[in-house]
Amino acid sequence: MNTAAVVISLIVVAIVAATIVLVLRERRDRVTAERLDGVDPGAGLRAHADAERQAAGAHEHAAGMSWSAGSKNSA
Numbered sequence: 001m002n003t004a005a006v007v008i009s010l011i012v013v014a015i016v017a018a019t020i021v022l023v024l025r026e027r028r029d030r031v032t033a034e035r036l037d038g039v040d041p042g043a044g045l046r047a048h049a050d051a052e053r054q055a056a057g058a059h060e061h062a063a064g065m066s067w068s069a070g071s072k073n074s075a
Contacts, residue, residue, distance in 0.1 A: 025055075 033048040 029048055029051040032051075033045060036047050037045065
């Protein structure tokens with residue numbers, strides 16, 4: 001019973017730590033975006049969009065077309 005409580009506690013601590021890291025990263029991105037908007041209007045928005053794209057990760061089919069369908073005539 002004691003070991004189960006320790007494992008559950010560690011899992012909860014890990015979830016809380018991950019949440020804090022994500023919130024702080026998002027806040028940092030917003031501050032950077034606001035700072036860049038002060039220098040170059042629109043640049044902060046671009047920086048924020050870039051940060052969101054990086055967070056989402058690279059997608060294999062980013063253009064919406066698969067490699068196999070890219071060379072075929074769909075008409």
